[in-house]
Amino acid sequence: MRVSSNSFSTDLKLQMNKLAERQLRLQQQIATGQRITTASDDPKAMRRVLDLRNERSQLTQYQDNISTLRENANVVYSTVNAMKRLSDRASEIATMADGTKSPSALSAYAMEVDQLLEETLRLSNTQHRDVYIFSGTKSKDATYSATRDADEQITAVSFDGNSNSAKIDIAPSTSMNGNFSAEGTHGVLKNSANGVDFIQHLIDLRDNLTTAADTSLAKDAALAALATIKDTVLGNLDKDEVNFIDHFSSIGATLSRLETSEAITRSQVASIEPLISNEADADLADSLVRLNEIQNAYTAALQSGALLMRTSLLDYIR
Amino acid sequence: MSGLGIMGTMEMARNAMQTARQGAEIAGHNLANAANPIYARQRIKIASAVAIQTEQGPQGSGSEVARLEQIRDYAIDAALVTEKSVTRYLETKQRQLRRAEASLGQTLDRQSIDAGESYGSYGVAEGLSSLFNSFQSLSANPTSTAERQTVMFNAQKLADKMNIVDRRLSDLQKSINVEEDYEVDDVNAKLAQVATLAAAIGNTEIVEGAANGIRDSLQAALEELSEMVNISTTTNEDGKLSLFVDGYAMVTENAMTGSVKLYTDSNGMNFIADNRSGDVLTLQSGSVKGLIDVRDGPIKDLRDQLNTLASNLIAEVNALHQAGFDLSANNDSSLTFFTGTNAGDIGVNSTIISDPRKLQAASTGETGNNSVIRAMANMGDISISGLSNMSFSEYYGNTVSRFGQDIALTDTQLIDQQAVQTMLEKQRDSVQGVSIDEEVANLIIYQRAFQASARLITVMDTLMADLLNLQR
Numbered sequence: 001m002r003v004s005s006n007s008f009s010t011d012l013k014l015q016m017n018k019l020a021e022r023q024l025r026l027q028q029q030i031a032t033g034q035r036i037t038t039a040s041d042d043p044k045a046m047r048r049v050l051d052l053r054n055e056r057s058q059l060t061q062y063q064d065n066i067s068t069l070r071e072n073a074n075v076v077y078s079t080v081n082a083m084k085r086l087s088d089r090a091s092e093i094a095t096m097a098d099g100t101k102s103p104s105a106l107s108a109y110a111m112e113v114d115q116l117l118e119e120t121l122r123l124s125n126t127q128h129r130d131v132y133i134f135s136g137t138k139s140k141d142a143t144y145s146a147t148r149d150a151d152e153q154i155t156a157v158s159f160d161g162n163s164n165s166a167k168i169d170i171a172p173s174t175s176m177n178g179n180f181s182a183e184g185t186h187g188v189l190k191n192s193a194n195g196v197d198f199i200q201h202l203i204d205l206r207d208n209l210t211t212a213a214d215t216s217l218a219k220d221a222a223l224a225a226l227a228t229i230k231d232t233v234l235g236n237l238d239k240d241e242v243n244f245i246d247h248f249s250s251i252g253a254t255l256s257r258l259e260t261s262e263a264i265t266r267s268q269v270a271s272i273e274p275l276i277s278n279e280a281d282a283d284l285a286d287s288l289v290r291l292n293e294i295q296n297a298y299t300a301a302l303q304s305g306a307l308l309m310r311t312s313l314l315d316y317i318r
Numbered sequence: 319m320s321g322l323g324i325m326g327t328m329e330m331a332r333n334a335m336q337t338a339r340q341g342a343e344i345a346g347h348n349l350a351n352a353a354n355p356i357y358a359r360q361r362i363k364i365a366s367a368v369a370i371q372t373e374q375g376p377q378g379s380g381s382e383v384a385r386l387e388q389i390r391d392y393a394i395d396a397a398l399v400t401e402k403s404v405t406r407y408l409e410t411k412q413r414q415l416r417r418a419e420a421s422l423g424q425t426l427d428r429q430s431i432d433a434g435e436s437y438g439s440y441g442v443a444e445g446l447s448s449l450f451n452s453f454q455s456l457s458a459n460p461t462s463t464a465e466r467q468t469v470m471f472n473a474q475k476l477a478d479k480m481n482i483v484d485r486r487l488s489d490l491q492k493s494i495n496v497e498e499d500y501e502v503d504d505v506n507a508k509l510a511q512v513a514t515l516a517a518a519i520g521n522t523e524i525v526e527g528a529a530n531g532i533r534d535s536l537q538a539a540l541e542e543l544s545e546m547v548n549i550s551t552t553t554n555e556d557g558k559l560s561l562f563v564d565g566y567a568m569v570t571e572n573a574m575t576g577s578v579k580l581y582t583d584s585n586g587m588n589f590i591a592d593n594r595s596g597d598v599l600t601l602q603s604g605s606v607k608g609l610i611d612v613r614d615g616p617i618k619d620l621r622d623q624l625n626t627l628a629s630n631l632i633a634e635v636n637a638l639h640q641a642g643f644d645l646s647a648n649n650d651s652s653l654t655f656f657t658g659t660n661a662g663d664i665g666v667n668s669t670i671i672s673d674p675r676k677l678q679a680a681s682t683g684e685t686g687n688n689s690v691i692r693a694m695a696n697m698g699d700i701s702i703s704g705l706s707n708m709s710f711s712e713y714y715g716n717t718v719s720r721f722g723q724d725i726a727l728t729d730t731q732l733i734d735q736q737a738v739q740t741m742l743e744k745q746r747d748s749v750q751g752v753s754i755d756e757e758v759a760n761l762i763i764y765q766r767a768f769q770a771s772a773r774l775i776t777v778m779d780t781l782m783a784d785l786l787n788l789q790r
Contacts, residue, residue, distance in 0.1 A: 033428065050424075054447050166460060
């Protein structure tokens, strides 16, 4: 083949351009650690990476939801725990209040129970992050409002929440109830199905103690009131106690389920990372070796080109 | 008496010296054009001069320059006109597609992802995930105003991103339209140049013989023209050139008889049309075709798909939102979450932005109810019939990946095409390119021939002197 003088330079330029392009590409890969940056680098891989990243960010969101649920469950747990302590004390008083106690002792008991009642009302209106934790989905409404008599004593309470619960997603197509309610089938304080009504039972206890301590009444009335405490109120308080304990175990179960879900989600997030890395990251060792090869070719092209273009027949004729 | 005689021989030597001198001149001309890319090397065709009849038979009378010829391979020239057209078509496509890819702004930045999503590059994909995640987050805390604000912020950010991408893509289409306008002027100028050069070749060759230099320019002009629009040419028996674009005669027998003009369709898109008939030209290759193909192909598809994505997002989210209740337990069935109808004008309702409590997240008047917002969050996963039964992020991922495939395909095609063109250019260079070594070697041959002929004159001169001295 006949070779013209321009062939050398044209060919060298083309070749060097090609090598420079490859060097740039490899340099980009090494500097960023990424095999692909835009969709055109590898459209299919880009698609998979976008899907995987979407999945990962969803899972991270589920983790956030789980954290929210755990936080709520923990707040509810500690509140129910405080209520159970009140219930323990109320049962104690109900057991201790008998005919051997003096009216002043009974009156002191009545006053203490009244305080327990006030404390129960306060706890049942607990707010966490501006949300009434026992109001179901009516979470901006206080759970209970109390009716008081002339002595500012609570005579009745009315429930302003509901027994509904919002479902919160903790995994794809998996949700958990996010709200707790004071009343209803899973009521913490009142459940008509099994005779649980803590506040009413505290009112009963207080009122019976007050009656028993009232010296202006006949002796029979005081004895009857004490008998009611023994026969009815104490039993009712036991039911409330059992209900609190039931809630402990159900909240505990909820927390352990959340913990499991979180662990699963965390391991899912962790397992996505290597998948993304597989698609998007450059193999540094491979890239560096290839860069080295191309650099050798580039140097060789430059050297041979310079040598060839420098010499011609002109150098040898005088 | 036979042969040339002393004077005849001296004449022969003189002619030979002229031939050698012309040879050296042409070698010099070639050397001078060694770096001229459109130049086809020339050489002198030396023929032996007419033989004269002698008693011993015909005797040669030296040499003469028969003609000056240009070394050209017309088949390769024609092939290059076609191939350069295809190369330019693909180059134009690639350039515009790269611009569109940059406009889309969907890149992967692994370093910053690990520092948290919000620090990474923000494309529509990130926008969709963030929006659906903030819906999800609000569903876990339906009464939280902070979460509501986050939802509005993410929705606004996604809407802005979609607006920007759509505007950039539409700007790109507009700039292609403007380029199309320029191309029309360039094509017409080049057509005029081709006609002028073709006519000049005709005129020159009648009077002076081969118009080698002008042929170089004509070939270059044809190649430049074909880089814009694909052309076909014919040459009649008189050597007159006719040139056609999509079958419409633009140059007829060395005269410019047609031209192209800009045609704007009802959508404001520019095309190139035959000036006389007004017919839009159907092109096969060249930069004009490249521009039109990208504008009406991948960029239009990309815009359409983004619009489909946006309009479905608007419809689905609004349908849920309008049925919901806000934090004050009110339902306003006319209160939309998103405003607008497509990617270009999607926005977030300013009523909700100014008061996030108006976001209708509940399905009942109960503030803690999250049914609506939860349904919105789950919409990120479900397949939407308007999106060919894909989810929002799947549909967008599909759009990006298909667009990426368009670019990757063009890249591959261009590499192949460049290989073909380079091969043809090498072949052409091998035929018509100047080799300095070759020309210098020729120069020495002509130099030696000149010296030898000069020597012949000296010898003949001596003979003549000897002859004249006989009389003394």
